[in-house]
Amino acid sequence: MKALHFGAGNIGRGFIGKLLADAGIELTFADVNQAVLDALNARRSYQVHVVGEQEQVETVSGVSAVSSAGEEVVDLIAQVDLVTTAVGPVILERIAPTIAKGLAKRKAQGNNQPLNIIACENMVRGTSQLKDHVLKALSQEDIAWMEDHVGFVDSAVDRIVPPAASASNDPLEVTVETFSEWIVDKTQFKGQLPAIAGMEPTENLMAFVERKLFTLNTGHAITAYLGKLTGHQTIRDAILDEKIRLVVRGAMEESGAVLIKRYGFDDAKHAAYIEKILGRFENPYLKDDVERVGRQPLRKLNAGDRLIKPLLGTLEYNLPHHNLVKGIAAAMHYRSEQDPQAQELAELIEKQGPKETLVQISGLDAGSDVVAEIIKEYNAKA
Numbered sequence: 001m002k003a004l005h006f007g008a009g010n011i012g013r014g015f016i017g018k019l020l021a022d023a024g025i026e027l028t029f030a031d032v033n034q035a036v037l038d039a040l041n042a043r044r045s046y047q048v049h050v051v052g053e054q055e056q057v058e059t060v061s062g063v064s065a066v067s068s069a070g071e072e073v074v075d076l077i078a079q080v081d082l083v084t085t086a087v088g089p090v091i092l093e094r095i096a097p098t099i100a101k102g103l104a105k106r107k108a109q110g111n112n113q114p115l116n117i118i119a120c121e122n123m124v125r126g127t128s129q130l131k132d133h134v135l136k137a138l139s140q141e142d143i144a145w146m147e148d149h150v151g152f153v154d155s156a157v158d159r160i161v162p163p164a165a166s167a168s169n170d171p172l173e174v175t176v177e178t179f180s181e182w183i184v185d186k187t188q189f190k191g192q193l194p195a196i197a198g199m200e201p202t203e204n205l206m207a208f209v210e211r212k213l214f215t216l217n218t219g220h221a222i223t224a225y226l227g228k229l230t231g232h233q234t235i236r237d238a239i240l241d242e243k244i245r246l247v248v249r250g251a252m253e254e255s256g257a258v259l260i261k262r263y264g265f266d267d268a269k270h271a272a273y274i275e276k277i278l279g280r281f282e283n284p285y286l287k288d289d290v291e292r293v294g295r296q297p298l299r300k301l302n303a304g305d306r307l308i309k310p311l312l313g314t315l316e317y318n319l320p321h322h323n324l325v326k327g328i329a330a331a332m333h334y335r336s337e338q339d340p341q342a343q344e345l346a347e348l349i350e351k352q353g354p355k356e357t358l359v360q361i362s363g364l365d366a367g368s369d370v371v372a373e374i375i376k377e378y379n380a381k382a
């Protein structure tokens with residue numbers, strides 16, 4: 001079996017690419033980072049440091065790489081059995097035309113073997129969003145063929161992978177936590193489900209996607225934003241700050257109350273899920289910067305993402321949301337010189353004030369009580 005993975009970054013090398021290669025799949029990475037491409041092609045292998053109480057160094061081998069911009073990647077899409085991505089939500093639209101070209105070539109070559117495409121991004125149904133972008137670049141005839149032969153499979157992906165902290169300067173080295181979870185929607189596959197250890201098929205993907213994004217990522221983002229505001233550099237330092245921990249746990253519980261109503265999760269099991277996540281944030285073996293976790297605040301303040309979507313759920317079910325409000329206000333205070341979205345956020349607030357900015361980014365109703373609550377909290381932190 002052959003696979004092409006877009007994005008040889010932290011999750012690409014440290015999680016999805018590793019599972020594919022470990023499963024004996026012939027794996028090619030596609031990326032835009034020339035140093036990473038050159039290193040992968042020169043060495044054909046790299047090391048993954050799995051850190052927990054005992055550190056394990058695992059070698060991933062037999063991999064290669066191509067530029068995601070050239071013809072080689074189009075040829076690969078025409079040939080492989082599986083395409084995965086971990087490039088970041090905003091990049092999906094950019095790689096879609098290449099995928100469309102590859103699919104058109106696959107059809108033209110008469111390759112009717114099933115192909116499955118799985119986006120492994122922190123998004124609700126990210127692969128379906130990728131499919132929408134791909135459709136825009138295909139002819140009607142190619143679309144009809146694609147619907148018969150290509151599965152667009154949504155997934156939920158969970159493993160904390162910060163940039164490697166090692167002093168080795170090796171562009172391929174990656175450090176990961178021991179925990180990992182990759183859940184895929186088994187109803188969307190074409191052909192036989194591939195047997196990949198660590199990839200778990202489910203018929204109930206939405207529950208898993210929302211459970212992960214609106215618990216772990218909700219708590220993670222709030223830890224980052226409150227941490228940054230308080231002057232902490234890492235997620236561990238921030239979550240060990242009792243005041244921050246209280247708000248983070250509270251926000252995960254508020255979001256959890258929505259998930260329990262919506263999906264019927266067991267209360268005690270969900271409480272244990274939250275405790276386990278708090279422990280993962282505290283991991284002493286990972287150095288995870290608040291700036292990595294807080295990155296792209298405009299994306300994170302979007303209506304469908306980890307802060308506003310749980311808040312909307314609390315309004316739907318008339319549930320408490322005090323801690324989510326604190327987290328959203330902290331997100332609006334997020335400033336980072338290396339993050340264009342943080343700069344755009346600051347400029348918007350400077351130009352039109354916090355209320356207008358919040359309404360514009362989140363889609364919340366300008367006249368609503370909840371907007372007034374967030375702005376009150378925002379002003380109290382100013």
Ligand SMILES: NC(=O)c1ccc[n+]([C@@H]2O[C@H](COP(=O)([O-])OP(=O)(O)OC[C@H]3O[C@@H](n4cnc5c(N)ncnc54)[C@H](O)[C@@H]3O)[C@@H](O)[C@H]2O)c1
Binds near residue numbers: 087
């Ligand atoms: N790091 C984590 O802890 C983690 C965990 C779960 C999910 N995720 C999700 O995985 C995705 C990737 O995150 P990451 O932390 O690995 O980011 P990253 O920045 O480490 O990796 C992204 C990679 O994509 C590459 N890339 C950018 N544009 C490209 C293009 N046009 N074609 C091909 N490659 C391109 C970059 O060069 C980089 O190597 C995101 O959606 C993120 O939310 C991350």
Ligand SMILES: O=P(O)(O)OC[C@@H](O)[C@@H](O)[C@H](O)[C@H](O)CO
Binds near residue numbers: 157292293
């Ligand atoms: O990747 P983002 O920017 O959507 O979110 C930052 C982190 O919360 C995220 O990467 C987590 O580390 C990951 O989702 C853990 O599974």
